[in-house]
Amino acid sequence: NAGVTQTPKFQVLKTGQSMTLQCAQDMNHEYMSWYRQDPGMGLRLIHYSVGAGITDQGEVPNGYNVSRSTTEDFPLRLLSAAPSQTSVYFCASSYQLGRDPYGYTFGSGTRLTVV
Amino acid sequence: AQSVTQLGSHVSVSEGALVLLRCNYSSSVPPYLFWYVQYPNQGLQLLLKYTSAATLVKGINGFEAEFKKSETSFHLTKPSAHMSDAAEYFCAVSPGSQGNLIFGKGTKLSVKP
Numbered sequence: 344n345a346g347v348t349q350t351p352k353f354q355v356l357k358t359g360q361s362m363t364l365q366c367a368q369d370m371n372h373e374y375m376s377w378y379r380q381d382p383g384m385g386l387r388l389i390h391y392s393v394g395a396g397i398t399d400q401g402e403v404p405n406g407y408n409v410s411r412s413t414t415e416d417f418p419l420r421l422l423s424a425a426p427s428q429t430s431v432y433f434c435a436s437s438y439q440l441g442r443d444p445y446g447y448t449f450g451s452g453t454r455l456t457v458v
Numbered sequence: 459a460q461s462v463t464q465l466g467s468h469v470s471v472s473e474g475a476l477v478l479l480r481c482n483y484s485s486s487v488p489p490y491l492f493w494y495v496q497y498p499n500q501g502l503q504l505l506l507k508y509t510s511a512a513t514l515v516k517g518i519n520g521f522e523a524e525f526k527k528s529e530t531s532f533h534l535t536k537p538s539a540h541m542s543d544a545a546e547y548f549c550a551v552s553p554g555s556q557g558n559l560i561f562g563k564g565t566k567l568s569v570k571p
Binding site: 347376383384385386388391401433435440443444445446447448449450451452 | 467490492494499500501502503504507509548550552557558559561562563564
Protein backbone atom coordinates (compact mmCIF):
# COMPACT_ATOMS: atom_id res chain seq x y z
CA ASN A 344 0.00 0.00 0.00
CA ALA A 345 1.18 3.48 -0.81
CA GLY A 346 2.15 5.56 2.16
CA VAL A 347 4.85 6.40 4.67
CA THR A 348 6.69 3.51 6.31
CA GLN A 349 8.59 3.96 9.55
CA THR A 350 10.89 1.45 11.19
CA PRO A 351 11.32 0.33 13.88
CA LYS A 352 7.96 0.71 15.67
CA PHE A 353 9.53 0.43 19.12
CA GLN A 354 13.07 0.95 20.36
CA VAL A 355 14.81 1.10 23.71
CA LEU A 356 18.23 2.75 23.84
CA LYS A 357 20.76 3.33 26.56
CA THR A 358 21.98 6.85 27.18
CA GLY A 359 24.82 7.68 24.81
CA GLN A 360 23.90 5.13 22.15
CA SER A 361 23.22 6.19 18.60
CA MET A 362 20.62 4.92 16.18
CA THR A 363 18.78 5.71 12.97
CA LEU A 364 15.03 5.90 12.58
CA GLN A 365 14.03 4.98 9.07
CA CYS A 366 11.35 6.65 6.97
CA ALA A 367 10.38 5.78 3.41
CA GLN A 368 7.53 6.98 1.17
CA ASP A 369 6.41 5.70 -2.22
CA MET A 370 4.19 8.60 -3.29
CA ASN A 371 6.92 10.62 -5.00
CA HIS A 372 6.47 13.40 -2.46
CA GLU A 373 9.03 16.17 -2.56
CA TYR A 374 8.54 17.26 1.04
CA MET A 375 9.38 15.08 4.05
CA SER A 376 9.66 15.92 7.72
CA TRP A 377 10.24 14.51 11.19
CA TYR A 378 8.16 15.41 14.23
CA ARG A 379 8.31 14.37 17.83
CA GLN A 380 5.18 14.07 19.92
CA ASP A 381 5.25 14.54 23.66
CA PRO A 382 2.23 14.68 26.03
CA GLY A 383 0.71 18.16 26.13
CA MET A 384 3.21 19.50 23.59
CA GLY A 385 1.54 18.51 20.35
CA LEU A 386 3.82 17.85 17.39
CA ARG A 387 7.13 19.66 17.19
CA LEU A 388 9.13 19.79 14.00
CA ILE A 389 12.67 18.40 14.20
CA HIS A 390 13.98 18.57 10.61
CA TYR A 391 12.49 18.74 7.17
CA SER A 392 13.46 18.39 3.53
CA VAL A 393 12.05 19.96 0.37
CA GLY A 394 13.80 17.54 -1.95
CA ALA A 395 16.77 15.23 -2.38
CA GLY A 396 19.94 16.86 -1.11
CA ILE A 397 18.11 19.66 0.73
CA THR A 398 17.42 19.65 4.47
CA ASP A 399 16.72 22.28 7.07
CA GLN A 400 16.16 22.57 10.81
CA GLY A 401 12.82 22.78 12.50
CA GLU A 402 11.84 23.84 15.99
CA VAL A 403 13.79 21.22 18.00
CA PRO A 404 16.79 20.03 15.93
CA ASN A 405 19.43 19.61 18.65
CA GLY A 406 20.70 16.06 19.04
CA TYR A 407 19.33 14.93 15.67
CA ASN A 408 20.79 14.65 12.21
CA VAL A 409 19.15 14.05 8.82
CA SER A 410 20.10 13.54 5.21
CA ARG A 411 18.08 13.12 2.02
CA SER A 412 19.98 11.23 -0.65
CA THR A 413 16.86 10.00 -2.47
CA THR A 414 13.30 11.27 -2.87
CA GLU A 415 11.96 8.18 -1.11
CA ASP A 416 14.04 8.06 2.09
CA PHE A 417 14.54 10.47 4.97
CA PRO A 418 16.35 8.84 7.93
CA LEU A 419 16.64 10.53 11.32
CA ARG A 420 19.82 9.92 13.31
CA LEU A 421 20.16 10.27 17.04
CA LEU A 422 23.82 11.02 17.61
CA SER A 423 24.08 10.32 21.36
CA ALA A 424 20.74 9.40 22.89
CA ALA A 425 19.55 11.21 26.02
CA PRO A 426 16.52 10.52 28.25
CA SER A 427 15.01 13.82 27.01
CA GLN A 428 14.71 12.21 23.58
CA THR A 429 12.22 9.66 24.88
CA SER A 430 9.24 10.38 22.65
CA VAL A 431 7.11 9.19 19.78
CA TYR A 432 8.58 10.14 16.43
CA PHE A 433 6.52 10.66 13.30
CA CYS A 434 7.64 11.01 9.73
CA ALA A 435 5.37 12.92 7.33
CA SER A 436 5.43 13.69 3.63
CA SER A 437 3.52 15.81 1.15
CA TYR A 438 3.74 17.06 -2.41
CA GLN A 439 5.15 20.43 -1.50
CA LEU A 440 6.19 22.71 1.32
CA GLY A 441 3.61 25.24 2.30
CA ARG A 442 0.02 25.62 1.04
CA ASP A 443 -0.21 22.02 -0.02
CA PRO A 444 -3.94 21.35 -0.36
CA TYR A 445 -3.46 17.65 0.30
CA GLY A 446 -1.98 18.03 3.75
CA TYR A 447 0.51 15.57 5.13
CA THR A 448 0.62 11.79 5.08
CA PHE A 449 1.98 10.40 8.34
CA GLY A 450 3.78 7.22 9.19
CA SER A 451 2.57 5.11 12.11
CA GLY A 452 5.34 6.32 14.40
CA THR A 453 8.37 5.05 16.30
CA ARG A 454 8.10 4.88 20.08
CA LEU A 455 11.57 5.51 21.49
CA THR A 456 12.60 5.09 25.11
CA VAL A 457 16.04 6.17 26.30
CA VAL A 458 17.11 4.74 29.66
CA ALA B 459 3.61 34.41 12.23
CA GLN B 460 1.02 31.69 11.99
CA SER B 461 -0.26 29.90 15.07
CA VAL B 462 -3.01 27.52 16.12
CA THR B 463 -4.85 27.42 19.42
CA GLN B 464 -7.02 24.51 20.43
CA LEU B 465 -9.23 25.33 23.38
CA GLY B 466 -9.42 22.49 25.85
CA SER B 467 -6.82 19.74 26.07
CA HIS B 468 -9.53 17.27 27.13
CA VAL B 469 -13.19 17.14 26.10
CA SER B 470 -15.63 14.54 27.40
CA VAL B 471 -19.05 13.88 25.90
CA SER B 472 -21.70 11.21 26.26
CA GLU B 473 -22.41 8.82 23.44
CA GLY B 474 -24.98 10.42 21.14
CA ALA B 475 -24.16 13.97 22.23
CA LEU B 476 -22.80 16.78 20.08
CA VAL B 477 -19.05 16.92 19.64
CA LEU B 478 -17.49 20.41 19.42
CA LEU B 479 -13.72 20.82 19.29
CA ARG B 480 -12.49 24.37 19.03
CA CYS B 481 -9.67 25.69 16.89
CA ASN B 482 -8.59 29.29 16.36
CA TYR B 483 -5.77 30.30 14.08
CA SER B 484 -3.75 33.31 13.17
CA SER B 485 -2.41 33.66 9.69
CA SER B 486 -0.99 36.51 7.65
CA VAL B 487 -2.19 34.90 4.43
CA PRO B 488 -5.41 33.12 3.48
CA PRO B 489 -4.94 29.84 5.27
CA TYR B 490 -5.32 26.22 4.41
CA LEU B 491 -6.68 24.49 7.51
CA PHE B 492 -6.72 20.85 8.49
CA TRP B 493 -8.05 18.56 11.17
CA TYR B 494 -6.21 15.34 11.91
CA VAL B 495 -7.27 12.47 14.16
CA GLN B 496 -4.95 10.17 16.07
CA TYR B 497 -6.28 6.93 17.49
CA PRO B 498 -4.31 5.34 20.35
CA ASN B 499 -0.88 4.09 19.30
CA GLN B 500 -1.40 5.13 15.69
CA GLY B 501 -0.24 7.88 13.36
CA LEU B 502 -2.22 10.96 12.37
CA GLN B 503 -4.97 10.61 9.79
CA LEU B 504 -6.45 13.48 7.80
CA LEU B 505 -10.04 14.08 8.88
CA LEU B 506 -10.90 17.08 6.69
CA LYS B 507 -9.41 20.18 5.12
CA TYR B 508 -10.30 23.72 4.09
CA THR B 509 -8.53 25.06 1.01
CA SER B 510 -10.56 28.20 0.18
CA ALA B 511 -13.47 26.49 -1.53
CA ALA B 512 -16.67 25.90 0.48
CA THR B 513 -16.54 27.27 4.02
CA LEU B 514 -18.40 24.24 5.42
CA VAL B 515 -16.20 21.22 4.98
CA LYS B 516 -17.33 17.64 5.41
CA GLY B 517 -14.86 14.98 6.44
CA ILE B 518 -14.76 11.31 7.24
CA ASN B 519 -16.77 9.58 9.98
CA GLY B 520 -19.51 12.24 10.03
CA PHE B 521 -17.28 15.13 11.10
CA GLU B 522 -17.49 18.59 9.61
CA ALA B 523 -15.89 21.97 10.21
CA GLU B 524 -16.80 25.52 9.30
CA PHE B 525 -14.27 28.15 8.32
CA LYS B 526 -15.20 31.54 9.79
CA LYS B 527 -12.82 34.20 8.65
CA SER B 528 -14.31 36.92 10.87
CA GLU B 529 -13.73 34.76 13.94
CA THR B 530 -10.48 33.16 12.67
CA SER B 531 -11.97 29.84 13.69
CA PHE B 532 -12.23 26.35 12.25
CA HIS B 533 -14.19 24.39 14.84
CA LEU B 534 -14.80 20.66 14.38
CA THR B 535 -18.26 19.23 15.01
CA LYS B 536 -20.15 15.96 14.87
CA PRO B 537 -23.87 15.81 15.66
CA SER B 538 -23.80 12.51 17.55
CA ALA B 539 -20.71 11.06 19.24
CA HIS B 540 -19.85 7.40 18.94
CA MET B 541 -17.57 5.40 21.21
CA SER B 542 -15.21 4.91 18.26
CA ASP B 543 -14.65 8.70 18.08
CA ALA B 544 -12.50 8.59 21.22
CA ALA B 545 -9.13 9.83 20.01
CA GLU B 546 -6.89 12.88 19.97
CA TYR B 547 -7.66 15.59 17.44
CA PHE B 548 -5.20 18.09 16.01
CA CYS B 549 -5.94 21.30 14.15
CA ALA B 550 -3.25 22.56 11.76
CA VAL B 551 -2.71 25.63 9.58
CA SER B 552 -0.69 25.80 6.41
CA PRO B 553 1.40 28.94 6.08
CA GLY B 554 2.34 30.85 2.97
CA SER B 555 4.33 29.51 0.08
CA GLN B 556 7.26 28.65 2.34
CA GLY B 557 6.83 27.08 5.72
CA ASN B 558 5.81 23.96 7.50
CA LEU B 559 2.36 22.92 8.69
CA ILE B 560 1.74 24.33 12.17
CA PHE B 561 -0.12 22.12 14.62
CA GLY B 562 -2.15 22.89 17.68
CA LYS B 563 -1.37 21.02 20.88
CA GLY B 564 -4.28 18.64 20.42
CA THR B 565 -7.59 17.88 22.13
CA LYS B 566 -8.24 14.46 23.57
CA LEU B 567 -11.86 13.42 23.13
CA SER B 568 -13.41 10.91 25.53
CA VAL B 569 -16.83 9.40 24.87
CA LYS B 570 -18.83 8.06 27.83
CA PRO B 571 -21.37 5.28 27.35
